[in-house]
Amino acid sequence: xxxxxxxxxxxxxxxxxxxxxxxxxxxxxxxxxxxxxxxxxxxxxxxxxxxxxxxxxxxxxxxxxxxxxxxxxxxxxxxxxxxxxxxxxxxxxxxxxxxxxxxxxxxxxxxxxxxxxxxxxxxxxxxxxxxxxxxxxxxxxxxxxxxxxxxxxxxxxxxxxxxxxxxxxxxxxxxxxxxxxxxxxxxxxxxxxxxxxxxxxxxxxxxxxxxxxxxxxxxxxxxxxxxxxxxxxxxxxxxxxxxxxxxxxxxxxxxxxxxxxxxxxxxxxxxxxxxxxxxxxxxxxxxxxxxxxxxxxxxxxxxxxxxxxxxxxxxxxxxxxxxxxxxxxxxxxxxxxxxxxxxxxxxxxxxxxxxxxxxxxxxxxxxxxxxxxxxxxxxxxxxxxxxxxxxxxxxxxxxxxxxxxxxxxxxxxxxxxxxxxxxxxxxxxxxxxxxxxxxxxxxxxxxxxxxxxxxxxxxxxxxxxxxxxxxxxxxxxxxxxxxxxxxxxxx
Amino acid sequence: xxxxxxxxxxxxxxxxxxxxxxxxxxxxxxxxxxxxxxxxxxxxxxxxxxxxxxxxxxxxxxxxxxxxxxxxxxxxxxxxxxxxxxxxxxxxxxxxxxxxxxxxxxxxxxxxxxxxxxxxxxxxxxxxxxxxxxxxxxxxxxxxxxxxxxxxxxxxxxxxxxxxxxxxxxxxxxxxxxxxx
Numbered sequence: 049x050x051x052x053x054x055x056x057x058x059x060x061x062x063x064x065x066x067x068x069x070x071x072x073x074x075x076x077x078x079x080x081x082x083x084x085x086x087x088x089x090x091x092x093x094x095x096x097x098x099x100x101x102x103x104x105x106x107x108x109x110x111x112x113x114x115x116x117x118x119x120x121x122x123x124x125x126x127x128x129x130x131x132x133x134x135x136x137x138x139x140x141x142x143x144x145x146x147x148x149x150x151x152x153x154x155x156x157x158x159x160x161x162x163x164x165x166x167x168x169x170x171x172x173x174x175x176x177x178x179x180x181x182x183x184x185x186x187x188x189x190x191x192x193x194x195x196x197x198x199x200x201x202x203x204x205x206x207x208x209x210x211x212x213x214x215x216x217x218x219x220x221x222x223x224x225x226x227x228x229x230x231x232x233x234x235x236x237x238x239x240x241x242x243x244x245x246x247x248x249x250x251x252x253x254x255x256x257x258x259x260x261x262x263x264x265x266x267x268x269x270x271x272x273x274x275x276x277x278x279x280x281x282x283x284x285x286x287x288x289x290x291x292x293x294x295x296x297x298x299x300x301x302x303x304x305x306x307x308x309x310x311x312x313x314x315x316x317x318x319x320x321x322x323x324x325x326x327x328x329x330x331x332x333x334x335x336x337x338x339x340x341x342x343x344x345x346x347x348x349x350x351x352x353x354x355x356x357x358x359x360x361x362x363x364x365x366x367x368x369x370x371x372x373x374x375x376x377x378x379x380x381x382x383x384x385x386x387x388x389x390x391x392x393x394x395x396x397x398x399x400x401x402x403x404x405x406x407x408x409x410x411x412x413x414x415x416x417x418x419x420x421x422x423x424x425x426x427x428x429x430x431x432x433x434x435x436x437x438x439x440x441x442x443x444x445x446x447x448x449x450x451x452x453x454x455x456x457x458x459x460x461x462x463x464x465x466x467x468x469x470x471x472x473x474x475x476x477x478x479x480x481x482x483x484x485x486x487x488x489x490x491x492x493x494x495x496x497x498x499x500x501x502x503x504x505x506x507x508x509x510x511x512x513x514x515x516x517x518x519x520x521x522x523x524x525x526x527x528x529x530x531x532x533x534x535x536x537x538x539x
Numbered sequence: 540x541x542x543x544x545x546x547x548x549x550x551x552x553x554x555x556x557x558x559x560x561x562x563x564x565x566x567x568x569x570x571x572x573x574x575x576x577x578x579x580x581x582x583x584x585x586x587x588x589x590x591x592x593x594x595x596x597x598x599x600x601x602x603x604x605x606x607x608x609x610x611x612x613x614x615x616x617x618x619x620x621x622x623x624x625x626x627x628x629x630x631x632x633x634x635x636x637x638x639x640x641x642x643x644x645x646x647x648x649x650x651x652x653x654x655x656x657x658x659x660x661x662x663x664x665x666x667x668x669x670x671x672x673x674x675x676x677x678x679x680x681x682x683x684x685x686x687x688x689x690x691x692x693x694x695x696x697x698x699x700x701x702x703x704x705x706x707x708x709x710x711x712x713x714x715x716x717x718x719x720x
Contacts, residue, residue: 099712213611217573220608224580227601236587236597239580262656269652269684270645440680441699444673447660448707451716457665460716464660468653476565494600501594 058103059407067104068408071111072415076423078112079119081438084264085132086116086316090378091260092442094253095449102386102401107408109379114412115419117316117354118162122424125154125347134316137324137350144342156286157344159420161298161351166413168302168352169309169359174406180367184392187519190500194523196493199312199370200485201527205534206311206318207479212534214478222486223493225250232495245458252381254450254463255487259480260374261446262467267474268435294348297327305353309360312485315373316354323353359409366390366405369492374481377488385453564631567624570616573608580605655680669717674700 058064071093078089089112097105120132125142138158145154187195200219208215228239229249240246291298301323308319327349328339339346361372369391371377383390388398395402450463470480504514515521584598584605593599619625630636640646655676663672677696685692707713 095713096707096711213615217569217608217611217615220604220611223604224601224608227604231597234588234590234595234597238587238597238601239583266649266652266656269655270649434685436684437681437695440677440684441695443656443659443680444669444677444699444703447664447716448703448713452713455714457716460660460664464657467656476569477562478569497600498594501599505592505594 056407058404059107059411064104064107067100067108068111068411068415069419071108072115072412072419073423075112075115076119076122076416076419079116079132080122081119081433081435084438084442085260086113086120086134087260087374087378088264089113089116090375091256092445092449094256094378094382095445095452097382098385098452102383102388102398103404103408105382105386106379106401106404107411109382110405110408111412111415113358113375113379114166114355114409115416117358118159118351118416118420121158121162121351122155122420125158126151132316134320134354135350137320138347140324140340141343141346141350144340145344145347148342150342153286154342154344154347155424157290157347158351159417160286160291161348162355162420163413163417164298165302165305165352165355166358166409166416168299168356169306169362170406170409170413171359172306172356173359173362173409176363177367177402177405180363181392181395184367187392188500188517189496189503190514190517190520191523193493193496193500194520194527195368195370196489196496198523198527198530199364199489200482200493201530201534203312203485204479204482205530207481208534211477215482216534218473218478218480219482219486222483222488223490224486225255225483226487226490227494232491233498245456249491250462250487251453251459252384252487253453254459255466256378256381256484257446257450258463258466258468259470259484260378261442261449262463263470263474263480265439265443265446266467266471269439290344294345297330297345297349298352300330301327301349301352302356305356306360308353309357309372310363312364312370312372315361315375315481316357319357319360320350320354323349362405362409366394366402367392369489371485371488374484377481377484380488561622563619563622563624564627566615566619567628570612570619570624573612574616577605577609577612581609651683655683664717667718669715670700670704672717673703 074093075086075089078084078093079086090109093112094109097108100108117132117134120130120135121138121142124130124135124139125146128139128143128146130136130139142151142154142158145151200223201216204215204217204219205212206215208218226249228246230236230240230247231238237247304323304326305316305319308322309315324346327345328336331339331343331345335343335345357373361376364370364372365376365380367390369380369389371380380390388394388401446463446467447460450459451457453459470483473480473483503509507513515524581602584602587596587598589596589598596602637646659672659676659680663676666672667675674696677699678692681687681692681696682689704715707715
């Protein structure tokens with residue numbers, strides 16, 4: 049109870065509320081603009097958290113994440129161009145409604161669906177975080193190594209989609225990048241080339257900004273321009289009867305979003321598509337005919353799922369230190385900057401921080417709802433800004449964010465290098481999310497593998513002793529199944 | 540309009556789902572690069588000190604990663620080889636392909652974008668203060684990409700630079716890149 053009160057005390061300061069509000073507005077505007085994704089918003093704006101306190105940084109990033117996931121649906125509904133990939137199903141159903149003159153109502157429904165989706169995520173987070181942490185406290189070095197390794201493997205399998213090997217290669221490259229610097233056990237210099245700047249290893253944030261900021265800018269500048277035309281918005285608030293009619297879709301999609309979110313790096317994009325497909329399959333005959341022509345059911349499914357996913361993403365991130373999405377990997381990077389190592393022992397090392405995560409999600413959700421209602425109508429002009437104008441404006445943000453970490457030009461070059469690498473890999477159809485997971489989880493995997501071997505050697509353990517550890521053995525089976533699914537699963 | 544927007548959605552869908560797309564030339568190239576890289580890493584990792592056996596070796600994990608990466612690289616290399624990746628790779632440097640890519644504009648646009656970004660990040664920020672360098676970059680980039688009246692470009696560039704400089708320095712207390720930071 050004391051930690052809840054302490055978290056609340058930190059929340060109700062003017063500074064914190066300004067930070068929460070600015071995070072919400074920035075996130076929503078960012079998410080609404082086509083070609084700017086949630087991950088990119090997190091990657092570029094994380095630079096602003098350097099001088100913030102830990103609580104302020106968490107509040108700022110949670111506000112950005114929550115509102116940018118919703119923001120993508122604004123342009124999806126109004127101009128048929130999804131602000132983020134997670135809003136594609138929203139565009140498929142929302143834009144036909146706009147053409148019928150129901151654009152405002154479709155947007156209002158999307159706002160309420162996102163709000164409810166976030167609540168489903170918040171409730172799950174409050175219930176499951178303590179449970180998962182209690183289990184995770186039983187993990188030893190061996191289990192922690194397997195967990196980090198599985199995080200990268202499953203991420204590669206999921207985002208590599210039909211070519212998981214490309215996802216794994218991307219993750220493995222990230223692991224190699226993470227090996228640069230002084231080895232944590234013996235102090236051996238690994239891949240430092242006698243350069244003092246490499247002794248501490250490569251900082252996460254410039255790599256993240258390079259992969260999700262600079263590479264995205266290069267992609268957008270090198271692609272043909274989008275045609276955008278704004279339409280009038282009209283009435284926004286949806287009638288209660290309509291929401292009641294879609295209770296089943298709401299809960300089902302929320303559940304899908306949670307489960308997908310809890311899988312490493314399987315973020316809102318997969319969740320919204322899956323929930324949309326399931327909603328279509330489960331719809332009654334007359335509703336099914338509306339799909340593709342403006343179905344509120346499809347719209348709600350997509351929005352509830354991609355927002356519930358945020359809570360799901362937070363579960364493995366906070367309890368195990370395994371990012372639930374690329375955005376959460378950035379949150380971990382920001383927490384590393386503040387010397388916070390998330391994981392099972394988080395509550396012991398930083399009492400009250402978990403409660404602050406809950407509270408920040410609730411505040412971000414409430415602010416998202418309020419800000420969405422206020423800025424949608426006046427913001428339509430801004431949301432349709434061309435990417436040819438946006439990208440040159442955003443590029444200096446990459447430089448500021450990367451440089452700001454250590455005030456070092458070297459970090460700027462790291463960002464440029466990883467940006468070019470990210471762009472080249474994207475052009476060759478390699479997903480980038482596993483690489484970030486590799487960079488973040490690499491040190492954890494390396495340290496725990498070696499600790500585990502030292503412990504096993506000390507105990508003179510045989511293969512049978514290692515396999516008699518139930519959690520570790522279950523995880524080994526899960527890893528083997530993940531590889532099997534990736535290699536031989538249904539394409 | 541509807542057709543155009545639907546095609547954009549289709550394109551986005553395609554990118555999001557990372558649908559199967561055979562890229563034999565890229566796989567051929569990446570296969571070779573990754574095999575060389577992982578081979579070097581594995582060799583270097585083996586040479587690191589091992590004070591008390593394998594468990595204490597700093598090279599254990601990098602060696603495991605590099606050797607498994609080598610196997611994966613070999614796998615995509617063989618896959619691309621079966622699909623004549625080497626031939627497609629050589630074709631990429633052929634005069635006919637380059638001329639077509641240049642005429643269609645995608646190669647030109649990609650190289651131009653790359654050059655703009657690199658000049659700003661690597662050259663301008665090493666020669667000029669943030670505000671002046673960013674103003675020059677933004678004015679040039681907006682002139683080239685936006686193609687609107689110059690006074691509009693100058694106003695937008697000046698406003699954005701002023702906003703960045705004031706908000707980051709005053710509000711977020713950050714040091715900005717560039718000479719004389």
